[in-house]
Amino acid sequence: MTPDVRPLVAGNWKMNGMRASLDQIKMIAEGVRPPLSDKVEALICPPATLLYVATALCTDSPLAIGAQDCHQNPSGAHTGDISAEMIADCFGTYVIVGHSERRTDHAETDHLVRAKAEAAFVAGLTAIICIGETADERRTGQALDVIKRQLSASVPDGATAKSTVIAYEPIWAIGTGVTPTSADVEKAHAFMRAELAARFGDEGRKMRLLYGGSVKPANAHELMGVANVDGALIGGASLKAADFLAIYRAYEALLA
Numbered sequence: 001m002t003p004d005v006r007p008l009v010a011g012n013w014k015m016n017g018m019r020a021s022l023d024q025i026k027m028i029a030e031g032v033r034p035p036l037s038d039k040v041e042a043l044i045c046p047p048a049t050l051l052y053v054a055t056a057l058c059t060d061s062p063l064a065i066g067a068q069d070c071h072q073n074p075s076g077a078h079t080g081d082i083s084a085e086m087i088a089d090c091f092g093t094y095v096i097v098g099h100s101e102r103r104t105d106h107a108e109t110d111h112l113v114r115a116k117a118e119a120a121f122v123a124g125l126t127a128i129i130c131i132g133e134t135a136d137e138r139r140t141g142q143a144l145d146v147i148k149r150q151l152s153a154s155v156p157d158g159a160t161a162k163s164t165v166i167a168y169e170p171i172w173a174i175g176t177g178v179t180p181t182s183a184d185v186e187k188a189h190a191f192m193r194a195e196l197a198a199r200f201g202d203e204g205r206k207m208r209l210l211y212g213g214s215v216k217p218a219n220a221h222e223l224m225g226v227a228n229v230d231g232a233l234i235g236g237a238s239l240k241a242a243d244f245l246a247i248y249r250a251y252e253a254l255l256a
């Protein structure tokens with residue numbers, strides 16, 4: 001955790017979720033409430049097909065809804081893409097950019113990720129910019145170099161603590177059930193904090209740094225308790241309301 005920073009527990013549903021899954025969003029919306037929601041923010045990023053209905057389900061809940069990607073342009077001939085403005089028009093408030101699965105599946109570069117984050121800012125969205133090293137990069141001792149390069153090239157110069165969240169997701173920990181040790185997470189997050197503070201000053205010191213990769217109810221308390229970890233980006237365990245809420249509620253003990 002970082003003093004005076006409101007943590008964010010975010011779910012990334014990836015390419016999962018039919019209309020029937022809206023029940024899970026309803027349950028999460030009901031479970032996210034004061035006093036915890038005053039201290040810890042909760043967010044679900046369903047597939048774009050469910051975005052508009054999902055936000056309609058959350059009008060009476062502090063649960064935020066976001067998207068998983070946006071195009072770098074505001075509109076135009078880009079078949080299959082959605083713009084940041086369209087997300088905002090559906091009452092989404094966040095967008096994930098640069099997830100490793102998009103970097104791999106769609107050959108997204110740091111340069112493109114930065115342009116997408118800039119498009120998110122223009123639309124008034126908060127961008128969750130994802131970074132993280134591969135297993136090979138880690139094995140060969142390059143993890144911090146990769147983090148440094150991705151932070152410097154993917155995060156726009158105009159980033160602020162309000163407009164930007166960084167998600168550190170070591171690729172080898174995504175969907176594998178394997179997580180780094182707390183000491184490794186602490187080291188990576190301390191490094192990111194120093195890099196961001198050097199570049200953005202106070203904004204960088206307050207920017208939320210999420211950890212992502214095999215977060216589940218059983219390890220949430222330990223991982224969320226690490227210094228400079230200001231929340232989680234959760235894949236698989238965010239699909240079930242009970243698991244997502246159990247992770248969210250790990251903060252009850254951490255903030256007590």
Ligand SMILES: O=C(CO)COP(=O)(O)O
Pocket residue numbers: 012099169173174175176177212213214215233234235236237
């Ligand atoms: O990629 C992730 C979130 O963006 C993490 O996925 P898992 O929680 O399923 O490992």
